[in-house]
Amino acid sequence: MDWNEERTATLRKLWLEGMSASQVARQLGGVSRSAVIGKVHRLGITVREVPTRQRSAVRTAVRAQPRTRTIRDTAPVQRSALRLVEVAEMAPTANILGLEIHSCRWPIGNPDSHDFGFCGREKTARGSYCDEHARGAFRKLASPSEVKAWARQPAAHIERHTA
DNA sequence: CCCTGATTCGC
DNA sequence: GCGAATCAGG
Numbered sequence: 001m002d003w004n005e006e007r008t009a010t011l012r013k014l015w016l017e018g019m020s021a022s023q024v025a026r027q028l029g030g031v032s033r034s035a036v037i038g039k040v041h042r043l044g045i046t047v048r049e050v051p052t053r054q055r056s057a058v059r060t061a062v063r064a065q066p067r068t069r070t071i072r073d074t075a076p077v078q079r080s081a082l083r084l085v086e087v088a089e090m091a092p093t094a095n096i097l098g099l100e101i102h103s104c105r106w107p108i109g110n111p112d113s114h115d116f117g118f119c120g121r122e123k124t125a126r127g128s129y130c131d132e133h134a135r136g137a138f139r140k141l142a143s144p145s146e147v148k149a150w151a152r153q154p155a156a157h158i159e160r161h162t163a
Numbered sequence: 164c165c166c167t168g169a170t171t172c173g174c
Numbered sequence: 175g176c177g178a179a180t181c182a183g184g
Contacts, residue, residue: 003175020167031177037168038177046168 001030003039013097015040016049027096029114090132092117104130106137 003011007028014024021040022033040046092108095117099105104119105128121130129137 022166033167034177034179036177037170038175041169042175 008039008043010097011036011039012043012045015045018048019096026112090119092119094118094120104128104133106130106133 001007010028011024014027015021015036019027021036025031025033025036028036090106090108092115094100094103098120099118102122104121104123106119107116108119109116119130119133121132123130124134127134
């Protein structure tokens with residue numbers, strides 16, 4: 001993997017936007033965090049446009065996608081498992097560089113992978129997701145009796161479906 | 164434990 | 175020029 005012009009340009013852009021070295025490395029693929037830091041220094045772009053304090057949005061976007069669900073949030077998901085699977089299978093239309101203000105931010109795929117992306121379809125004015133993904137993301141609160149019922153479920157058997 | 168950037172130095 | 179290893183932390 002060499003630093004050709006395209007990869008260098010992407011590095012420059014992501015870094016100046018405030019993405020951390022390890023995040024840039026994962027987006028590019030084939031390079032380590034150290035490699036990115038080394039390159040950043042050689043390019044002389046250690047001072048970034050986006051100050052540390054304002055970086056959280058970018059960070060959250062890149063991390064996205066839960067690793068494993070706990071029983072607490074898994075249980076309600078089960079009830080609409082089929083629809084969540086459908087929703088999850090919608091192909092990404094944007095990567096981190098292509099996200100616009102109006103883009104649906106539903107993460108798709110493994111954030112560590114090259115083909116990780118975001119739904120990118122037109123989102124609702126106030127929310128973070130398009131209509132389709134908003135239906136997958138939000139649900140009514142469960143009743144106290146339902147919560148009790150989930151709590152009695154063995155976690156292992158539920159987590160197998162979402163891990 | 165997860166993570167951050169900075170520096171050094173053999174390659 | 176490159177980046178693993180290390181340092182110094184959060």
